[in-house]
Amino acid sequence: METSHNGPDAVSELPAAMLQTATAAGDWRLILPVVIALMAGALLLVLRHSRGSQSGFAILAVVAIIVVEIDLFWKVLETGPLAMTMGNWLPPFGISFAADLMGAGFALAASVVTLVVLVFFQAEIVPREQRHGFYPLVLLLLAGVTGAFLTGDLFNLYVWFEVMLIASFGLMIIGGRKIQLDGAVKYGFLNFLATTFFLVGLGYLYGLLGTLNMADISLVAPEADKRAMTGIAALFLLAFGMKAAAFPVNAWLPASYHTPDAAVSALFAGLLTKVGVYALLRIMIALLPASRDVLDPVLTAIAVSTLLVAPLGALAQTNLRRALGFIVIGGIGAVFAGMALPTVVGVAGAIFYAFHSILTMSALYLVSGLVERVTQATDTRQMGGVYAASSPISIMFLILIFGAAGLPPFLGFWPKLLLAQGAIENADWLLLFAVLANSILTSIAGTRLWAHIFWRQGREGARSEHKNDRLRSLTPLEKWAAQGSAIALVGVIVLAGLFPNLVFTSAGISAQDLINTQRYVDAVGIEVTP
C-alpha cells in the first residue's frame, strides 16, 4: 500500500470495486417507484399552471408506481429480499436499495393510500391551492416515503426523510388558514429536531462503525462498543419515536394533523408516522440488537404509556380530526408493544399493525373529511344526525373505528391478536393488559364519537335535540370522487380483514427477516469478511 499510491501498477492492485454483472432488468423495479415519483413531481412542478392536466398526470404516475410495487412485492414474496446498488459499486461502498417484504409492503400500501387521497382531493380542489403545488408536493412526499422504505443505506434514509419532511411542510400549509400556520410551526420545529437527532445519531454511528449500509451495520454492530451503541440506539429511538409520535414526544401530531385539508391529513396519517415506525423496526430490531437489553424496558414503558394515554386523548377532544390524531398515536403504542416483544409473533404483530394503520387511519381521516363536509363543522359538539343523512359514511366510520379499536372481524383485530399472543408467550402481562385496555378505551372513545356525530340527531346542548339544520348533502363530485375513493379504500380494508392470510404471511416473513437478517444481508451482497 505504501508504495502503490503513485505507482503505475496501482490499477492491478485495486480491490474488487464493481459488481461485474449488469443489474438485472427486474432489479430496476426497486428504484423505479422513487424515480417515477421524483420525475413526476418535477414535471408537475413545471406543469403547475396548467390546471387540467395536473390531477390526471399525478394519478397516472401513482398508478404506475403501484403497478411496479405490486410486481416488486410479489417478487420479494416469492424469492426473498431484493437489492441493487447504485452505480454498480460493490456494497457497502455504493448506496444500496434493498427491499424486504416489510419495505415493499409498506411502500405499496403508501402508494395505494396516496392514490386514494389524490382521487379524494378532486372534490376538495381549490384552484389556488392547486397552483401552489399540491400535486408536486404529494408526489415528492411519496418519493420521500418510498425512498425511505426501500433504501438500504442509513444516510440515504436520512435524505429521504428530509424529502418527505419538507414536502409535508409544504402540504401542511397549503390552504393557508391561520390555524394551519400555527400547526405548521409546531409540526415544523419538532419534526426538524427529530430529523436532526437522526442525523446526530448517524454521525455517531459512522464514527463508531465506519459504515452506513444497513446490512453492513447489522453485521458489524454486535462487536461494537456497547455503551456507545446503547447511546446511539437511544438517540435513534428518540428521533424515530418523535417521527412515529410515541408518547411522550408525540405533541406535534395532535397539534397539527387537524389543521390542513382532510385529504392532506389523511395522507399524513397514513404515511408520516409509519415511516418513523418503519425506521424504528429496522434500527431497533435488525440493526442494533446489541443495545436492546438496556432499551427493552424503555420500549415497554413507551408502549404501555402510549397505548393507555393516547385513547384518553381521543376521549377528551371535541375536534373530530384532533381526536383521530390521538387514535393514530394509540396505534403507534401497539407497534411499540410489538417491538418490545423480541419474538417473531410480536414483531409480526407490529408490522401487521403498521400496515393496518397506514390504511385504516388514512381512511378514518377521509371519512372525517366527509363528515365535516356534511355537517359543515369540525367540532363534534356541532355535529349530529349523520346516521340519518348518509348510510355510506356511517357504515365506513363504524367499520374503521371498530377496526382501529381492534375488534374482529376488522383488519385491526389481527395485529392485536398477534400482539396479545406475543405478550402471553413472553409472560409480559403488563403489555397484554395495555394492548387489551387500549382496545377498550379506543372503543369507548370511538363509540362516543359515533354517538355524538352519527346517532345524535341534533347538536350538543340542544335539549330537545332538534334536528341538525346545518346538514347538507354531498355534491355529485364529492359523492363520486371523495366518497367513492373512501369507499374503495374501506373496501380494501374490509377484504383484507376478512381474508388476512396474505398479510399474515407477509408479516411473518418480514418479522423473520428482521430478526434474522441473513437473507437481507445476502440480498444486499455484503461479503462477511472480518
Place this chain on the structure above:
Amino acid sequence: MTEYLMAPFVGAFFTAAIYLILSRSVIRMLLGIAVLGNGVNLLIFIMGRVSPEVPPIVPAGALRPSELAANPLPQALILTAIVIGFALFTFLLVLGYRAYQELDADDTDNMRLAEPKNAPRPPMSY
C-alpha cells in the same frame, strides 16, 4: 488526537443551540436552529476523525491521495446535510415570519390557534 478537545467544542454548539431553541421567541429559535446545524455538521466531521490539513484530493498524475489526506466521506455527507439543513432553515424562517404576520405573535406561547388555551371541555353526554 486532537479530537478529544473538539468534543466539548461541539458540545458548546449544542448547548447554545438548545438554549436558544427553548426560548419562546421564534427569531431566537431560528438562531438556535442555525447554530444547531453547525454543531451537527461539526459532530459528523469529527466523527470521521480529524487529521491535519491535507484535503482529500488526488494530486495531478497520481492514482491516490496522500496517506495524510482527510477522511472524504464525512465531508461528502456534511455537504449534503448543509444544503438540506439550509433548505429547511429557510422554510422555517419563512414559516416563522408568516406565522408572525398572520398570528401576530412571535412568542410561541401566544400561538394557540390549533390548540387553544381555553379549549372546550368534552361534553358529559352520550
Place this chain on the structure above:
Amino acid sequence: MSSDLDVGFSLVALAPFFAALLAPLLYRFTKDSTGWVLAIVPASIFVYLLSFVESMADKQFISAGFDWIPAYGLRFSFFVDGLSLTFALLISGIGFFIILYSGAYLKGHAHQGRFLSFMLMFMGSMLGLVLADGLITLFVFWELTAITSFLLIGFDHVRQASRRAAIQALVITGGGGLFLLAGLLLLNRMTDLWELSSIFQFGPAIREQAVYPVLLGLVLIGAFTKSAQFPFHFWLPNAMEAPTPVSAYLHSATMVKAGIYLLARFSPILGGTVEWAVALTLVGSVTLLWGAATALRQTDLKQMLAQTTVASLGLLVILIGIGTKEAILAAVLYLIGHAFYKGAYFMVAGAVDHGTGTRDITALGGLWRTMPVTFVAAVAAAAGMAGLPLTVAFFAKEEMYAVLSFTGIWDNLFLVNLSLVIVMVLGNAMMMAVGLAILLKVFFGEPKPTPLKPHEGSFSLWAGALVLGGFSIWAGTQLGYFSHNVLEPTAASIYNFKVESNLYYSFGMLTSTPFVISALTWVLGVVIYLNISVIRTRLREFARDLGWSFDAGFDWLMFGLIRFSDRLTRLWHHGRLELYLVVVFVAFAAALLVPMWGTFTLPGVGDVRTMTFYEWAVFVIAIIGLAAVVVARTRLVAIVSLGIQGFAVAMFFILFGAPDLGFTQFMVETLTVVILALVMTRLHLDQRDSREPLDLLRDGGLALLSGAGVTMLMITVLQTPLDMRLSEFFAQTSVPLAHGSNIVNVILVDYRGLDTLGEIAVVMTTGVAILALIRIRGGGPQTGVGAKKRPRGGPGRKRKAAPRPARVSGRASARKASA
C-alpha cells in the same frame, strides 16, 4: 369430514350475513312483507339443522370448516354436538319468529330494512358463535354479537338513553370479550391447539396447571359480562331501550345465553374444580336474588322481564357451577324452557305495547277480552315461568332441587347444598310472582283506559308468542323424544359423559323431595304475588335510601374517565411549543446521558494532542460568537455574532482539510445571515429574553446537560478505532475507476450520487413549499375551535390586528418593527 358439511355449516353461520347485506335493498321492493321473505333464512337453517338431531342422539360429533389463515394455522371451523345443536336450533327457530315479528312490529318504520339487516347479522354471529370450533372463530363471532347488539340497542338512536345503553352494553360485553380473548390465547399457549374439539381431552391436564386460576378468571369475566352476571348485570335492563323484538331475541333467548353457552362449552375443560364451583355458584346466587328482587320493584313490563332474565341467568350459572349430572340436566331443561317462555313473554309484552300503547302494568287491565290470542300465549308463558307441570321448566325445577339429595362437589356439605336450594327456591318464587303479576294485572281485572284502543295485532305479532308458549308445553309432554334427542346429547356435551335422564310423570313423584320443594316454591310465589304492592314499595324505598346503583356507577366511571382524560390531555397537549420542546430535550439529554451513567471514561492525557495557535484561535472565535448569539439583545448583535460562529466553523473545516466544506459553509452562512437580516427588519427581536428566571435556569440546565451528553458520547466513540474501509476504497478507486481527483466530489456525484439526487429533491421541494407559504393570503376560512380568537401579541407590544390580506411583498406589510 365431507365437503358438503363444510359448506353447509359455514353457510349456517354466513347465510344470515349475506341476507343482511341484501335486506335494506330488499326492503325497497318488498316493503312490509320483507320480514316474511327474510324469515326464509332462519327457517331453512332450522330445517337443515333439524336433520342432525338424530345423529346427536348417538353422541356423534360433526366438525367442518375451511382453512382460513393457514399462515397462522387458523381454520374457519365448526364443531357440532348436542350443546351447539340445541343452541343453534333455539337461535334459528326463535329467530324465525322474531324476524316475522320484527316485520310486523316495525311496520312502516323508515329503517325497517336496516333493522332486519342488523337482526340477521346478529343471528349469524350467534349461530357462528355456538357452532364455532376454532378458538378465534369463536371469538370473532363473540365480538360480532357485541357489535351487532350495539347497533340494535342503539336502533332508536334519537334518544340519549338508547345511545347510552348501547355504549354501555358494548363497553361491558365487548370489554369482557377482550378478557375472553386473553383467556383463549392462554389456552392456546398451554395446549398449542386452536380447535376446541381437540382441546377437550386436555381438560384434566389444564386444570392442574399453575395458571389455571388465571385462565379461569379470564374466561369467567368474558362469560359473566355477556350473561349479565352480578356485578356486570346492569347493562341488560338498560338494553331494553331497544325495540321489543331485540329484547325478546337478544336479551332473553340468545345473546345473553352466549355466556351460559361459553360456560357450558368450557365446562369439560375448566369445570369440576372447587374454584369453578365456588365462583359460579356464588356469582350466580347473588345475580339470581338481585335480579329477582329488582324485578319485583318494576312496573314496566319489559323491565320486569329483563330483571327476571338476569335472575334466570344467575340460576343457570349456579346450575352449571354445581356441575353434577342432575344440575346439568336441570340447566339444559331450564335453558330450553326459559328460551321458550321468556321469548314468548317478551313478544307478549311487545304485542301489548303495540296494541295499547303502554307497557306499565299499573295502567293495564282486562286485556283478555280484547287480546285473546295474546292472552293464551301469556298463560302458556306464565305457566312456564312458574314451572308448572306440563312445561319443560317443571322438570328443570325437579332436577335442580335434587341438588339437595344428590352428591356433587360438596357431597358432604349439606349446609352448602341446602343454602343453594334455599336461594333457588327464593329466586324461583320471586320470578313466579313477577310472571303472575304480568299475567293477572294485565289480562284480568277492570279494563283501563290506554293510549291506544286495545286491539289484537297481526298474525306475525302473536304467532311467535303462541308457538313458543306452545313449544314449552309440547316439550314438556313429548318426554321420550325430547329427552333422547335433545336433552341427553346436550347434557352429555356439558358433562362430558353420557347422561341418561329419567323424566316422567307419576303419582309417586308427588311425595319426592324435589316435588315438595317445587310445591313450596309455588306457594311462596303466590304469597309474594299477593303482597307484591307492599314488597314493591319497600324495595323502592330501600333502593332510594341506598342512593346508589351500579347503573349510576357506570356513569360515574365513564364521566370520571372523561374528566381525567381531559385533565391529562391538557397537561400533555397544552399547545405551548416551548414545553413540548422541553420534553423533547429532556428525552435527548436522557438518551445521551443514561447509557453513559457510571461507565464514562476519559481518555488518557497522553492521547490528547496539543493544538496549534490557529486552531485555538478558531475555537475561541467560535465560542465568542456562540456566547454573543445567546445573549444578543439587538438584531445587529445577533446577526453579527451568528455570522462569527458560522465563519469560525468554516475556518475550522478549512483548517482540517475540508476546503470544499469550508467554502460551502461560508456561502451558506452568508446567505443565512442575509436572509435573517432581511426578515429581522420586520420580525423583531425582543430586547430581552422573555423567560422567567426559573425557566432560564431550567433551559440552561437542560442545554448544558444535552451539551455534556453530546460531548461524552463523542469522547466514548472517539476512543474506538474507526473502520476506514469506505474511505480507503474511495481513495483507491476514485481516480482509476471513477475518474475524478477530488474524492469528496466523486463521492457526491458517483459513489453516493443518490444522496445528491435526494438533496436536489429537497431543495426543489423547499422552493415549492416556500412559494406556497408566501402566496398564502390571510383571512381564509377558519377551521378548528377557537379559530376566531385572535391571540395577543407578544408581551409589551400591541399590534394592530390586520384584517386585510397580508402579503410578503414590500409595502403591504411594511410594518415598522417597534424595536
